Amino acid sequence: MVKANLNFSKLPQRYLFLDIAKRVAAFSEKHPDADIIRMGIGDVTRPLAPAVIEAMHKAVDDCAASATFHGYGPERGYLWLREAIVKGDYAPLGVQMNPDDIFINDGAKSDTGNIGDVLAPGTTVGITDPVYPVYVDTNLMRGNLIKYITCSAENDFTGDIPKEKLDVVYLCYPNNPTGAVITRNKLKQWVDYALETGALIMYDSAYEAFIRNPKIPHSIYEIEGARQCAIEFRSFSKTAGFTGVRCGYTVIPQNLKVKDERGQAVNLNALWERRQSCKFNGASYISQCGALAVYSEQGRAQTKATIDYYLETAQIIRECMQEIGLNPQGGENAPYIWAQTPGSMDSWDFFDMLLEKAQVVITPGSGFGPAGQGSFRITSFADRQRTIEAMNRIKSLIKHA
Ligand code: PLP
Numbered sequence: 444m445v446k447a448n449l450n451f452s453k454l455p456q457r458y459l460f461l462d463i464a465k466r467v468a469a470f471s472e473k474h475p476d477a478d479i480i481r482m483g484i485g486d487v488t489r490p491l492a493p494a495v496i497e498a499m500h501k502a503v504d505d506c507a508a509s510a511t512f513h514g515y516g517p518e519r520g521y522l523w524l525r526e527a528i529v530k531g532d533y534a535p536l537g538v539q540m541n542p543d544d545i546f547i548n549d550g551a552k553s554d555t556g557n558i559g560d561v562l563a564p565g566t567t568v569g570i571t572d573p574v575y576p577v578y579v580d581t582n583l584m585r586g587n588l589i590k591y592i593t594c595s596a597e598n599d600f601t602g603d604i605p606k607e608k609l610d611v612v613y614l615c616y617p618n619n620p621t622g623a624v625i626t627r628n629k630l631k632q633w634v635d636y637a638l639e640t641g642a643l644i645m646y647d648s649a650y651e652a653f654i655r656n657p658k659i660p661h662s663i664y665e666i667e668g669a670r671q672c673a674i675e676f677r678s679f680s681k682t683a684g685f686t687g688v689r690c691g692y693t694v695i696p697q698n699l700k701v702k703d704e705r706g707q708a709v710n711l712n713a714l715w716e717r718r719q720s721c722k723f724n725g726a727s728y729i730s731q732c733g734a735l736a737v738y739s740e741q742g743r744a745q746t747k748a749t750i751d752y753y754l755e756t757a758q759i760i761r762e763c764m765q766e767i768g769l770n771p772q773g774g775e776n777a778p779y780i781w782a783q784t785p786g787s788m789d790s791w792d793f794f795d796m797l798l799e800k801a802q803v804v805i806t807p808g809s810g811f812g813p814a815g816q817g818s819f820r821i822t823s824f825a826d827r828q829r830t831i832e833a834m835n836r837i838k839s840l841i842k843h844a
Contacts, residue, residue, distance in 0.1 A: 459810035492745035498736035513728035520547020556581035573811030622773015637672035757823035763834035
């Protein structure tokens with residue numbers, strides 16, 4: 444008889460955001476007139492930039508005529524988009540990148556989850572905690588061994604460099620959920636650790652466009668040696684509102700090698716190309732044309748204005764959390780604000796209290812890992828007026844509790 448993958452039994456019962464949706468739906472059913480404000484989601488809410496819309500309209504028109512029609516695209520994505528990424532994202536950082544280091548995809552979630560295909564099963568994986576749940580869940584599905592790297596105010600939410608040897612380390616900065624960023628110096632310590640121990644770093648910089656402090660690195664490749672030990676994931680989702688359009692990219696430097704079980708060096712770029720050409724058919728021509736428009740002068744200005752809007756909203760949330768003494772972190776170079784529950788209340792109890800008494804939805808910190816207990820995440824991907832209303836409700840609830 445065919446056997447199911449038993450590793451799935453090690454996963455949390457439900458995906459965090461499904462759990463939240465269920466609780467909110469149950470509350471709505473009981474209170475159909477409740478005016479619920481959702482500050483929990485990580486999805487963008489502002490429309491796409493006009494430059495992107497225009498480019499995608501044109502791409503649809505291209506597909507309406509035989510002479511300009513586009514079917515299956517190249518395995519790594521269109522060269523014109525990869526060249527724009529090299530020029531637009533890496534050259535300004537002083538990072539030399541080759542278009543063949545880059546693989547266009549349908550967003551960072553798939554690749555952060557699928558990248559394990561090119562590594563041996565049974566890998567020991569270090570994952571910062573609290574964390575975007577996809578890294579933990581996908582590694583559990585493969586039967587890998589997870590070692591949590593606790594992130595707290597004591598280590599600026601960037602983890603202590605492990606004493607033990609890990610095969611793989613996942614880092615995400617600016618961070619989801621804590622909104623923390625990593626300094627150049629600390630990132631260098633992680634790169635040095637990887638070079639010394641032979642570990643591979645999976646660096647998720649899906650939120651790099653939110654960085655406003657010029658001292659904070661946007662890419663791990665700004666650190667010397669990273670091309671020998673790191674893969675980087677980027678996305679147009681949060682940079683340019685592509686959560687529904689779908690386009691992102693993964694960087695695997697052409698000289699990045701790991702050893703196979705026989706001790707022989709294997710080129711990961713070549714392995715990933717083999718994997719992608721077998722299992723993936725690329726982001727659509729239309730999405731890639733939209734992504735290219737992000738690098739135009741207008742596209743840049745328009746997407747920056749949208750991120751500025753979210754960052755201003757984040758500031759409003761931070762100030763409210765500060766005022767009521769919930770010790771906010773993040774929100775300055777990231778869309779997320781991480782705060783402590785009052786009196787170290789359990790994260791889900793605080794979630795339920797806010798839903799029932801203020802009709803505001805946040806994300807309970809414990810849903811992001813054990814170190815998230817006693818904390819919660821609020822997103823700035825929300826309407827400005829609704830955010831102000833939500834903050835007023837939370838303020839009045841906490842002040843009168
Ligand atoms: N990485 C992080 C840290 C995220 O928070 C998210 C989405 O919330 C993703 C990746 C996935 O983004 P995408 O829409 O590109 O799949």
